[in-house]
Amino acid sequence: MISPELIQRINELSHKKKTVGLTEEEKQEQAKLYKIYLAGIRGQMKQQLDSIEFVD
Template structure:
């Protein structure tokens, strides 16, 4: 995930944008930081989803085929 310093900076810029406003340079920085955060969040979330295994009450694997395909296509998968 993002470093604590970057998260703190995102929060600082968000607070300032609501109170005093941001300069054009700060708005650009805020936009870049938000994009970086969202990119890392999406990547992490996708990785979590690809590690999910769905099991029915009988104990049978009923993982959707689309998830199985994504797991097989992921070169970072460690099975």
Template sequence: MDMEKLIARINELSRKNKEVGLAQEEIEERDELRRRYLDNFRRNFRQQMDSIKYVEDDDDMIKH
């Protein structure tokens, strides 16, 4: 399931929960979808953090 569909389904279940409540099966689906969303978010965030390159200050590069 791509992220847009995942988020849409999470939102759909959230709206239904506010309006009429969820059956146990839907609660379990919602929890699984949320877990998948957070896993994906963490993985993407980690990739972004890993791609950051650190540069130490170098006196030759600093202009006064």
């Protein structure tokens, strides 16, 4: 599930990556968080698409 804390941490790491750079541990954490975020987005999209009902 996508929580505000997850998004905040992703944004913090992204900002740090652009300014100072990330350590190897932070790169791994960022990759893990991206996977969680993308899985959540895909789940939301699938749920939305499953709820669509075609009417003829």
